[in-house]
Amino acid sequence: MNGIPVVAVVTPYTTATGLMDVLQATILVLVALGATAVVLTRAPTRQVIVLSVYGILLAVLFLAFQAPDVTLSELTVGAVALPILLLLTLAKVKGRQK
Amino acid sequence: MTPGQRRWLFLAAMACFGVLLVWGLAGLPGFGNYPGPYGDIINRVAVGQTNATGVVSAINFEYRGFDTVGEEFILFVAAAGVATVLRRLRGEREGPDRDEAAGREQVPTSKAVRTVALVLTGPAVVMGWYLASHAQASPSGGFQGGVVLATAFVLVYLAGQFLSFERISPVDLTDAVEALGAGGFAAVGITAVIMGLPYLQNFLPLGTVPGAVSSSGTIALISFFVGIEVAAAFVLIVGELLDQTLLVHEGSR
Numbered sequence: 001m002n003g004i005p006v007v008a009v010v011t012p013y014t015t016a017t018g019l020m021d022v023l024q025a026t027i028l029v030l031v032a033l034g035a036t037a038v039v040l041t042r043a044p045t046r047q048v049i050v051l052s053v054y055g056i057l058l059a060v061l062f063l064a065f066q067a068p069d070v071t072l073s074e075l076t077v078g079a080v081a082l083p084i085l086l087l088l089t090l091a092k093v094k095g096r097q098k
Numbered sequence: 099m100t101p102g103q104r105r106w107l108f109l110a111a112m113a114c115f116g117v118l119l120v121w122g123l124a125g126l127p128g129f130g131n132y133p134g135p136y137g138d139i140i141n142r143v144a145v146g147q148t149n150a151t152g153v154v155s156a157i158n159f160e161y162r163g164f165d166t167v168g169e170e171f172i173l174f175v176a177a178a179g180v181a182t183v184l185r186r187l188r189g190e191r192e193g194p195d196r197d198e199a200a201g202r203e204q205v206p207t208s209k210a211v212r213t214v215a216l217v218l219t220g221p222a223v224v225m226g227w228y229l230a231s232h233a234q235a236s237p238s239g240g241f242q243g244g245v246v247l248a249t250a251f252v253l254v255y256l257a258g259q260f261l262s263f264e265r266i267s268p269v270d271l272t273d274a275v276e277a278l279g280a281g282g283f284a285a286v287g288i289t290a291v292i293m294g295l296p297y298l299q300n301f302l303p304l305g306t307v308p309g310a311v312s313s314s315g316t317i318a319l320i321s322f323f324v325g326i327e328v329a330a331a332f333v334l335i336v337g338e339l340l341d342q343t344l345l346v347h348e349g350s351r
Contacts, residue, residue, distance in 0.1 A: 041214060068237040068238040069152075069154045069155075069238065069239065069242070072229065072239075072242035073240060073241060073242055075242075076245035076246055076249070077245060080245065080249055081245055081248075081249075084252060085334060085339060087333065088339035088342070089339065089341050092339070092342050092343045
């Protein structure tokens with residue numbers, strides 16, 4: 001590593017540690033509740049919507065744990081792309097059942 | 099096997115699994131503890147070596163670029179697979195006696211949905227391009243940007259109808275763009291080899307200002323290719339599924 005300039009990375013996200021702990025604990029509990037809600041929802045269409053909300057919760061979790069890039073991936077895939085694919089599949093399956 | 103026996107088998111298996119899980123959890127390093135040297139080294143040298151302040155992108159498209167090529171082709175193959183499988187089904191379904199949706203009432207799209215979708219389409223395009231083109235500057239990248247771009251097309255479908263979705267994303271064009279994205283990524287790597295460098299070595303000028311849009315050489319270029327590949331793959335998959343769901347719908351009118 002000799003000769004490589006060292007650049008210190010300063011993040012603007014430094015918050016009081018205690019406050020951050022509370023935030024992280026809260027969102028962890030919310031994610032656990034959200035996952036349970038997804039499993040307990042029985043109607044498929046409704047379940048997809050709950051799953052989408054759960055995706056948003058997960059995205060907030062990743063943000064609280066300082067991974068903004070994973071937050072973006074989770075938002076796009078978990079809250080948008082996956083529900084779209086599932087909804088389309090449900091529409092197709094229901095159309096065939098009639 | 100009677101239900102009683104099955105329950106006991108389940109309880110025994112669950113107890114074993116529970117013990118393993120607790121044992122594993124007890125051996126984990128402390129919360130937030132990071133023992134490895136690799137991440138610390140990357141954090142120290144990445145900006146200096148690549149001129150990319152989006153260090154995650156620097157890792158994805160530079161240090162671990164070869165892994166990302168693999169991921170890229172997973173999505174490429176998945177989209178190709180969806181297109182292949184659903185194409186066969188469509189041929190089967192076009193027989194005359196399978197008009198499932200005949201006489202089905204079409205629910206008109208509400209004005210609220212249309213307005214929201216229309217208002218969001220422009221920002222989705224801008225946001226997608228911003229994310230895909232700023233991988234080197236901030237936590238973003240071609241993958242996230244590509245999916246956001248693809249949602250813009252889905253919004254057009256929501257605001258208008260399937261026909262306009264097909265008109266703005268003809269399958270041939272989407273296929274070509276997807277292939278261009280996936281092939282472009284691989285070509286960047288091979289160009290390095292042709293220049294006598296290791297595969298995917300950064301061969302473009304890194305720029306002078308760390309984190310500038312024009313900085314970081316191939317990281318920005320690869321992010322662009324990933325962006326259009328991912329956008330095209332998602333548009334293709336959603337388009338195929340919409341086709342499946344709505345084709346009969348359209349055909350019966």
